[in-house]
Amino acid sequence: MKNIVKRILPEYVVSLIRNLILVKRLYPAYLYDLKRFYRYSGTDGHGDETKLIEKIITKYHIIEKGLTMPSSRLGFGKDVIIGLSSLCLEFSRKYDSKDEQYLHAIGVILEYKRFHEVNNFELNKDIIKAITKIEGLMSISPTQQLSFEKDDFFQYKNSEFLTFSNSRMSVRNFDENEEISQETLDNVLNLAKNAPSACNRQTWRTYIITDKTSVGRVLEAQGGNRGFGHLANKVIIVAGEVGGFASPGERNQVFIDGGIYAMNLLYSLHYYNIGSCILNCSHSVEKDMKMREIIDLKQSEVFIAMIAIGIPPKNFKVAISKRYSIEHTNKYS
Ligand SMILES: Cc1cc2nc3c(=O)[nH]c(=O)nc-3n(C[C@H](O)[C@H](O)[C@H](O)COP(=O)(O)O)c2cc1C
Structure with missing residues (x-):
């Protein structure tokens, strides 16, 4: 027929x-x-507990990042800290005030206040008003973002996996004068390719941006690296080849395999003493098109994420990025 x-x-x-x-x-x-x-999804607001807490996490993490920048700008994040305080008040009215992330958010707000006190900076009165309301909720200690010396940060690269894995964190501070060689990056890529993939199809692709002007253009267009991106030595674009997949059931497989590969790449970078911060490529259609103009991705490829890399300076700070306890995110049956 x-x-x-x-x-x-x-x-x-x-x-x-x-x-x-x-x-x-x-x-x-x-x-x-x-x-x-x-x-x-939270596209239409934060109408339930999950959506509200995810908004709180997103906002407190912006503050955490601000507190750990190479040079934090005093008085930074006015709208974020006021918005975060207001979301925490809403959470306290509606939900369980023992939620780990909610409590951490309050600690971060108090750390923000302490940070400015230590630096003798007078905060804007609207910020003070918002934080005072939070202080009225409960008595809790401020969090303290993490500080490292470069050698200590990488000291566990040859340790057992438990210690090694616990020592990997996103680095948002790099020494501008330190170059990462192609030879080292080849070693990184050879290690990262151990990642599993559906039927071993290995659809990940990377584009390693080395030219300083292009690094700057890509990071500027990405937008989520203010305060540290300008110090990055290179950017690794992690992409995925859609051509490896066929059925409707595999429509998201390129992102799953690409995500697993990206995680392995982060571990590999850490193993080779390279600081890294993975950055989202959650693009709108317009931004995706713009990014494709800058990076010359094949039409059959999609963005998974990008990774800003560099050698950290002698001393630097790292955001806590508190994790939930496993009871919250896992279920046995
Ligand atoms: C897909 C993805 C996108 C991310 N995008 C950004 C980003 O745009 N800017 C940034 O500073 N961090 C970004 N991060 C880093 C997260 O903030 C970080 O991984 C998280 O807080 C956990 O901290 P850790 O990497 O130190 O364990 C991203 C992480 C992932 C996995």
Whole structure:
């Protein structure tokens, strides 16, 4: 039958029919995803506990990052700290005030206040007002972001996995004068490729940006690296080749395999004494197109993430990025 249709109809009609059949197979799968994202993501606000706490985490992490920048700007993040305080007040009214992330958020707000006191900086009165309300909620100690010496930070590279894994953290401070050689990066990439992938398809691709001007352009367009990106020695773009996947069921596999690879790459960088901060490529359509102009990705490839890398300076700070205890995120059945 197929052959008869092919013989009778012109080539372009056959191609059109083939495309329609393909779209008909893919459409329900994407619609299925769209409905879930539309219904349950935080796109429409923070109407339940999960959404609210995720907003709180996002905001306190911005403050954590601000407190650990190579040179933190005094008075930074006015809107964020006021917004965070207001979300914490809302959380305290509505939900369990023993939530670990909520408590950590309060600690970060208090650290922000202490940081400015120690630096004799008078905070804006709206910030003071917001923080005073938080102080009225409970008595809690300020958090303290982590401080490292470079040699200490990498001292566990040959330790057992438990210690090694616990010692990897995002670094947002680099020594501008330290160069990372291609030879070292080749070693990193050779180690990172141990990552597992669906049917061993290895669809990850990396683009290593070395030219200073291009590093600057890419990081500026990414936007989530203010205060430290300008110090990065290189940027690794982690992409994924869609051509490795076929069925509607595999529509997200490129991101899963790419994400697993990206994690292995972070470990590999840490093993080779390279500081790294993975940066999101959660692009809008417009931004994706702009990024493709800058990075010349193949049309068959998608962005997974990018990683700013460099050698840390002698002393630097690292954001705590508190993790939930496993009871919160895991369930046995
Ligand atoms: C996909 C992804 C995107 C991220 N994007 C950014 C970013 O744009 N800017 C940034 O400073 N950190 C970014 N991070 C780093 C996270 O803030 C960091 O991994 C998290 O707080 C855990 O801390 P750790 O890496 O020190 O363990 C990103 C992390 C991931 C996994």
